Amino acid sequence: MATEVRHRIAAIYADGWSRIVATMIRFTGGDWDLAEECAQDAFTRALRKWPESGVPDQPLAWLTTAARNRAIDRMRRASNEATKLQEVAAMDPEPPPYRTDSDIPDERLELMFTCCHPSLNLDAQVALTLRSLTGMSTGEIARAFLVSERAMGQRIFRAKQKVAHAGIPFRVPPAHLLPDRLPAVLHVLYLLFNEGYGDPGKARLCQEAIRLARVLTRLMPDEPEAAGVLALMLLHDARRRSRVDAAGDLVPLDEQDRTLWDQEQIAEGATICERALRRGRAGPFQLQAAIAACHATAPLAERTDWAQIAGLYAELARVAPSPIVELNRAVAVGMADGPEAALPLVDAIAGAGRLDGYHLLHATRADVLRRSGRTREAAVHYRRALDLAPTEAERRFLRNRLDSLHQERLE
Structure with a gap:
């Protein structure tokens, strides 16, 4: 009981x-x-x-x-x-129930627009909304932003202090102000999706994020980025069943069983992405969806077009520059032109120091070194990635990579 x-x-x-x-x-x-x-x-x-x-x-x-x-x-x-x-x-x-006469047809989406006040910077809007309305812990939000839990706690505290001191009202914005808050809401939805995508036990978060994105595209049909985030979620979620094997171990994209992919969902996501891009206002979520579509729609018998993906990442880096985007571009360049072409790009990102605590930087560097035949150096970076990996599934994957390197050296 x-x-x-x-x-x-x-x-x-x-x-x-x-x-x-x-x-x-x-x-x-x-x-x-x-x-x-x-x-x-x-x-x-x-x-x-x-x-x-x-x-x-x-x-x-x-x-x-x-x-x-x-x-x-x-x-x-x-x-x-x-x-x-x-x-x-x-x-x-x-206490009165939380209801307002607004133009937003979903209460939870309404709350997100209410929290994402433009007087705060984008990161503060997103972090405060995630903390207050999704139940995500400060540590979980910190991992999503690639910062320490202490730094994220301070960021959320400062945002709350600004809300209090500036007397910012907790009020549903009218329809004409929704576009100003849309970027933050889109980031909240995608980070909510990612929280569920990375943990099978939280899969409901993915479905809720997709549901809210569908509501949002109906509410704001002329906003291509809203369509972009929906397409991106659908394309990623379509591969959910193939991401881990029966033992719960991660399966790399190029080794996944494509027969397990949801082809209907892939077709829907690709169509939504294509329609959004036709508007001629390609934003970061549309470009990420286009990259996901390249992976998802490549015929089984054909090689993934990594050159096209590298080009899309270059455009994404121009529209929304970040070290994560540059790291992903380096991976695509390495797949298109070989590991030697990727290594200087990865080294430059590592040299800047902004992603030193990010396990995927070290895992990527290790993989490039392994493919270049530099197995001893690769092992060092695999161990560093292993120390930083946030989930047991990722740690098992990295241990397997280390074991494979050891076997290669013995042979």
């Missing part, structure tokens, strides 16, 4: 966390920290009480009321001003 209740609470957390936090942000006058703390406290109380009393008929209402009561208690104890106490006393006995 207790186990069933805990599973039920976990499901409610996944579906209801964002709504409860949003309600509490409004209730506390924009105090994000207090809103999150009170929401977490409500779920903690549920874990303690519900196994004995049973799940209430309206669990979200119970949780919201518990969070509200906790907030009132904190506000009363923290406030020394009589006016503040009067405001608290005058509050309605029941």
Whole structure:
């Protein structure tokens, strides 16, 4: 019984966390920290009480009321001003549900647009929204941004402080302001998708991100980047079943069983991408979708067109420059022109020092060195990648690569 209740609470957390936090942000006058703390406290109380009393008929209402009561208690104890106490006393006995008369047809998407306020920089918008509305931990968000957990915690703290000090309202933006917030919302959706894509136990996040992207493309049909992010998710998700083998080990793209790929989903993603690109406003998500389409639509009997992929990465580097894009371009160049062509590109990225803590930089460098016949140097970088790899599946993959190098040297 207790186990069933805990599973039920976990499901409610996944579906209801964002709504409860949003309600509490409004209730506390924009105090994000207090809103999150009170929401977490409500779920903690549920874990303690519900196994004995049973799940209430309206669990979200119970949780919201518990969070509200906790907030009132904190506000009363923290406030020394009589006016503040009067405001608290005058509050309605029941918290209002989070609903607004907006043009956005989905509540969760509405909350994302509400959180992504343009007075914050893009990274701050994305990090704050992920932290507050998706339940992702600071550590998980830090990994997505390739920074330390401490640095991400400080970034989120500064964003909350700016919201509080500037008096930024927690309000659903009108339709004409949605395009200003769209880039941040697209990044939130894609990082949410990636969180689920990297962990089979979180696959529901991928499906939720795809669902929200579909809603977004209907809401904003003239925004090609919205279509681009949907196409990118569909093309990646179509390969999900082939990414790991029966033992749970990662399978490289060139070794995946393409008969397991969802061809219908690939066709849909490729079509959406092509239509978006025809608008002549190619953005980073459209270009990434085009790259994914090159991988996914190549006929079984033909070699992947790595030269085309390298060209797309070069354009992506022009539109949205980043060391990750440059690293991926180096991989494509290495596949198209050989490892010797890729090695100076990878060395230049490593020399800049921006990705030293990124396991895939070291794994890529190791692979290029291995293909160049420099197995001893490759082993050094495989070990470095192994130390940094965030998941057990990736660590097993790198251990297998090291074992293969050892066997090659013995032979």
